[in-house]
Amino acid sequence: MDHSVNSEETPATIHLHPLPQYEHYESEAADLDNIFEVAQLSDFRTSIDFINALRDATLGGEYSNLSPAAIQRIRNPPSKVFDFSEDPDLRLGLDIFLANINSSADAYHSTREAIKRRYPADSIPSHDQIKRRIEEITGVGSVSHPMCKNSCVAFTGPFSQLDICPRCGVTKFCPETKKPYQEFITIPIAPVLQALWRDPKSADRLRYRRRKTQEIIAELQENSGSLPSYDDFLHGSDYLENVRNGNIQDSDMVLMFSLDGAQLYAHKSSDCWIYIWVLFDLSPEERYKKKHVLPGGFIPGPNKPKNMDSFLFPGLYHLAAVQNEGLLLWDASSDRLFLSRLFLALNTADGPGMAYLNGLVGHHGKYGCRLYCTVPGRHKPNGPHYYPALLKPTNFSMPGCDHNDIPHDSLPCTSSQLYFQNLRHVLNSPNDTQYKRRRLETGISKPSIFLGIQPVRVLGIPGCFGSDIMHLSSFNLCDLLLSLWRGTLDHDKDDPPSEWPWAVLVGDVWTLHGQHVAAATPYLPGQFDRPPRNIAEKINSGYKAWEFLLYLYGLAPALLHGILPNPYYLHFCGLVKAMRIILQRKIRREDILVAHTLLVSFAHEFELIYYQRQIERLHFVRQSIHALLHLAPEVFRIGPPICSSQWTMERTIGNLGQEIRQPSNPYANLSQRGLLRCQVNALIAMLPESLAGAKYSAPNRVQLPRGAIDLGDGYALLRAQDHRLRSMQKSEARALAMYFNQRRVNITAITPSQYPDWCPDIARWARLRLPNGQIARSKWKEGSKPLEKVRISRNVKVVFSSHIFTLAMISTYSDPDPILFKESAGTVLVCKYTEDSAPIVIDYRAIISVVGMVPHNFHGLNVEEDWRFVVEKPGLDVARFGGVYDNDSEEGRDNEEGNALGSN
Structure with missing residues (x-):
């Protein structure tokens, strides 16, 4: 399926956030002393003390704790x-x-x-x-700090002189041993970065950002100031504006900070938190891999921190110290020392984690948008939670939230000026009652600790706090939509789900739907990662984000056809079409505009057909619906959301968790594995290629298995292979002869009149590695395995070419059924396949990706025929960015566009 969009509809004008007013942000942030002086409450003073300590940080400072x-x-x-x-x-x-x-x-x-x-x-x-x-x-080591044994606070910064936890009253030291009850570790980032420059090849890879920035600037000049496509954070207007005004220099390094909680055991309390650093100086093909992601700190459980600032402080203090002093780096490729000032681009987390970072009230507040837009929510009578419904409920009179309708396609945007103005207002609260009122009015709970970072060394507040496409596109939207369709969403007693026309996934229908999901597994290629399990049985037992993603945007549009009635089905297909665009690594400008039109339409229609302006249904409109309105504008601001998603963080938690060797003390062991990861990553970057063998050498070079043939441009033939030549079948020979005849290729000693009887001898290959990292397999080998033991990978997407190279023989599916295509808003391609269809020959370069072709009976189509719907890997790059590849491939490049489907 081609995710490029040629919509007959005229895309709605996208209301972009204006370019950040950086000069104004810097002046406001630099005037923090005046803002903080008005703070009245003691809790604010604690936050401000941490912030001020960061602003004055030095490597040898009071809170450095370095030797x-x-x-x-x-x-x-x-x-x-x-x-x-x-x-x-x-x-x-x-x-x-x-x-x-x-x-x-x-x-x-x-x-x-x-x-x-x-x-x-x-x-x-x-x-x-x-x-x-x-x-x-x-030079990579760790720094330990004591913490409350109940995880309340860390004894760092302003808390470092305390002997008793200010939250629970427990002492810092064990009376018997005179040692802290519990400690946590931080891994300073500076030595890791210095190590990465100590090998010429590693240093050259770190110049990706510089080279790419020059290309983007040239592209802007060629296109009158606009970009035709976006495929990295570096394409975002916020980054480019910081380059333009000199905040980011060629010698600097640009970082992303990512925080998340980890549950080490499924059935045991083990809450802990991890944060990592991602380097935007490396290319996207490298920066998200295990060997380049840098663990920064580990916050043990067993409980959630009461003051996260105190745990983040050591790592941020070190970052601020390096920013204040400058980081001296030795470039091994040019044998020169240069001074770099680290730039903190983005800070990412899931919903609960983001509330720790940005100091906002969270998704249930009146201003609950994580991007701090100025859209107020509405609450039910006597209800404490606000919901971002833009359409006013009928007969709704609720002081403070009974504002008129807000257009979905023109959300008011925020600015750093508004943030600092509101922050000053909150800090000036004279008492707790006024604080709660002002918190409600502004959406600010406390000053963010990131205000301690120099204004010119951070993307800007609140702009540095990005969206979270991973949780939004998988858990959040799936939970909401399935709860509606299953009739399990909380409801008023006078609004029973039995009266919801969309609540159709119930009883036997839901059971059968789950069976259809599970039955698709053999037809989803192995490189699609984990296939969705029977959702009717497993939805409440650890259904993973990737399963939700593949279910919602791959299987559901086809499996819900004929079950979910209109207008709800067509409404859902609009979401699928938009998210398939947004989830891509490389997004064309015109596609962003189309996606925005679709998402605005989805959010508006959601309120019309589900919420229906009914007060008792106000809770239907969650922040996940509101967040869709920001997705497309955020691409222009900070690049495709996949580039700053939580997939990298989730993969890091997963593979570090797998390395725990001492279940009796998981927190300490996890910390040590994280430290070792950082040290080994730094060591590998410094190693000559010959030191540790192929496993640790040449990150940009793909290691082919024995007997493979590199065809160039990312393609390779992989074994098995015929040991001896075999004669082609007549139908295959005719297809090959037709291919040569159409391209006027002369076959030695064979005239066109002899083509019908021509039958050459050939040797078959079993697999073809594609540039995107996937492996296309042939029916010759794959067809010999039982269906229950195979994940079919012989269905491919192709784009035809007039060039002649190594050839592949395929049999094609029919054109997509036009009625189903129209009824699903172009999201469901249902094709018919016949075993005896005439084969055709194509250039191997025409094969650009492996797809799933899932058999399914559709209403209106002959059940005796083999009808299958197309499933593509969402975004294709999502799992690759987390380090998941096909077994025979570790590298890839961007997915290209195709216009035909084939079965090899």
Whole structure:
């Protein structure tokens, strides 16, 4: 299916947020002293103390907690490539350590002892010694701080002199041991960044942002100030404006901060928090991978923090100190030292986490938008929660929220000026009663700790707090829509779900629907990652975000046809069409405008056909509906949402959690695995390609399996292969001859009159690796396996070409059924396939992606025929950015557009 859009509808004019007024933001932020002086309440004073400590941060400052040696190394980093060959025993120890990185220390000891028995003279470091050497080589270590054993606060910054938790009254130290009850660790970012520049190839990869920025600026000049497409954060207007005004220089490094909570055990209280750093200086193909994502800190449970600022403070203090002093980097590719000032671009989190970061009231507040737009919510009589319904309920008289309708296509936008004005108003609250009133009026709960970052070194507040496409597109929208369609959403006693015309997924219908979802599994290629399980059985038992995503935007449009009545079905298809665009890595400008039109229409119609201006249904309109209105404008501001999504954070939590080796003390073990991850990532960046073998060498080079043939441009033939030539079938030979005849290719010694009897000998290949990282498999091998043991990967999307290269033979599906295509707003392509359809020959470069072709019986179509609907991997890049690839591929490039479907 082609996600490029050629809509007959004229897209609505998109009301973009104006370019940030950075000069005004900087003047407001620089005047924080005057703003903070009005603060009356003690809780505000605590937040302000943390903020002021950040503003004055230095590497040797009061709250640094770094050793003098660590400070000296950061200020004067090594200025030569580390020569591992000078110490062969160390090199051997590193090889053994990296080879056993996911094994226990005993595996390292066993290998070391086996080598020493054969070569007793070798002085291979012990496991503890090799870990200390890695920290010494890379400079990457951790800083520990005490914390309340109930997770209330960390004894950092203004709390560092306290001996008793200010929230629960528990003492900091254990009376018996005189040591803190519990500690948490922070991993300073500066040594990690310095290590990344200490290899010429790694340093060159870190120049991606500089090169890309120059290309974008040239593209802007060629296109009269507009961009034809957006495929990175670097395309966003906020970033480009900071480049224009000099806040971001070529020598700087640009970071993203991401925070999330982690539940280490499914059935045991184990709440902890993790934050990571992502480098926008690396290309998108690299920055989101496991070996380039940098863990920054670990906040143990068992409870949620009462003061998150105190836990984030050490990491942000270190960042602010480096920003204030500048970070000296040695570029191994040019043998030069240069000063870099880190720029904090974005701060991302899910809903609960974002409330910690931005200091806003959260999604239930009157101003509950995480982007701090000025749309007020409405609440029910005597209800504490507000809902962002833009249409006023009928006969609604509620002081403070009975404003008139707000147009869906022209939301008022916010600005840093409004934020600081409201912040001053909240801080000036003389008492707790006035504070609650002003918090309600402004949507600000407290000053964000990120106000401590220099105004010229951060994207701007509230602009640096982005959206969360992962949770929005999967959990949030699925939960809302399925609750409506199943009739399980909370309801008024006078508004029973039995009277909802859309509540159709009930009883046997819901059971059968779940079976259809599960039955699609064999027809979804393995590289689609985890397929949706039977949603009727598993929805309440750990249904994953990726399952929801593939279900909602891949399977549901087809499986709900004929079940969900109009106008609800057509309304849903509009959402699917828009989200398929928004979830892409590379989005064309005209497609963004079409997506915005569709999303505005969806949000408006949602209120009309579900909420229907009824007070008792006000809670239907959740923040997830309102957030859709911001998605397209945010692409223009900070690039495609996938580039700043929580997928990277979720993958990091997942793979670090898998590495826990000591269930009895999971928090400490998780922290140590995170530290080791940072150290090893830094070490790998410094290693010559030959040191640790193919596993750790040349991140940009794809390692082909044995016997594969590299066809160039990201394509490769992969085994199995015919061991000897075989004769083509007559139908195959005719297709090949027709291909040659149409392209006027001369076949030696064969005249056109002989084509009907021509039957050459060929050798077949089983698989073709595509540039996007997928593997297309042939029916020859895949068809020999039982259906229950295969995830079919032989259905492909192709775009035809006139060039002649290596060839592939396919049999095609029919054109999509036009009636179903129209009824689903173009989201469902249902094609017919016949086993004996004549094969055709195509250039292998015409194959651009692997798709699922799921059999299903549709109302109005002959059930005796083999009808199948197309399922594409949502966005295609979503899982790749998290580090998930097909088994035979680790690299890829952008998905291209196609116009035909084929079955190989």
